Amino acid sequence: DTEVTQTPKHLVMGMTNKKSLKCEQHMGHRAMYWYKQKAKKPPELMFVYSYEKLSINESVPSRFSPECPNSSLLNLHLHALQPEDSALYLCASSQRRQGNPYGYTFGSGTRLTVV
Amino acid sequence: TQLLEQSPQFLSIQEGENLTVYCNSSSVFSSLQWYRQEPGEGPVLLVTVVTGGEVKKLKRLTFQFGDARKDSSLHITAAQPGDTGLYLCAGALESTGNQFYFGTGTSLTVIP
Numbered sequence: 001d002t003e004v005t006q007t008p009k010h011l012v013m014g015m016t017n018k019k020s021l022k023c024e025q026h027m028g029h030r031a032m033y034w035y036k037q038k039a040k041k042p043p044e045l046m047f048v049y050s051y052e053k054l055s056i057n058e059s060v061p062s063r064f065s066p067e068c069p070n071s072s073l074l075n076l077h078l079h080a081l082q083p084e085d086s087a088l089y090l091c092a093s094s095q096r097r098q099g100n101p102y103g104y105t106f107g108s109g110t111r112l113t114v115v
Numbered sequence: 116t117q118l119l120e121q122s123p124q125f126l127s128i129q130e131g132e133n134l135t136v137y138c139n140s141s142s143v144f145s146s147l148q149w150y151r152q153e154p155g156e157g158p159v160l161l162v163t164v165v166t167g168g169e170v171k172k173l174k175r176l177t178f179q180f181g182d183a184r185k186d187s188s189l190h191i192t193a194a195q196p197g198d199t200g201l202y203l204c205a206g207a208l209e210s211t212g213n214q215f216y217f218g219t220g221t222s223l224t225v226i227p
Contacts, residue, residue: 004157006157040201040220040222041220042203042217042218042219042220043158043203043217088155090157090158092157102146102163103146103148103150103160103163103205103215104148104158104160104205104215105160106150106157106158106159106160107157108155108156108157109155109156109157111155
């Protein structure tokens, strides 16, 4: 299995809703990432988990809350989002975070629209 | 200021033409990757280069890593509409323990 699976593929939520994005990989990768991407722009790093521990939080607002229940799963909990948070949210994994020259495997992303 | 600058930012060409995309930095990278991303999908890894001066070919795509490991180029020969997408370089920065940084992106449109 060489895939990163993200669900749902599309999500529309109101500003008072609570929702979660899910990401799963079974490649034995020990680093997992959340990125946010606007149209035709590069992905922006949000969070990094290394060996199931949060190692990087790129000053992301608290309305985004990551969770790594085990080495294969990564969640992103959403609460009280703003319309400007609408974007493609990408999950990625890699063999390890540091000393890794091999690049990332990305999921297909969740297209989030906040109304 | 972005660590990795790509040029051009946008490129629209006719099918059959050749093109080159550049990824430049003043920093040294231990490795550099190129990704292609189609609309509504995640980036897909095309190649990883790790040695200064390295050249890799993937069908009509040729990737080069600069001798000093500060820059890279992607050359596409006889572009096809299926090459359309956002091309991203990403480098593992030596001085930060190989943390990855993405380039600014190049949006390519190949017109049939």
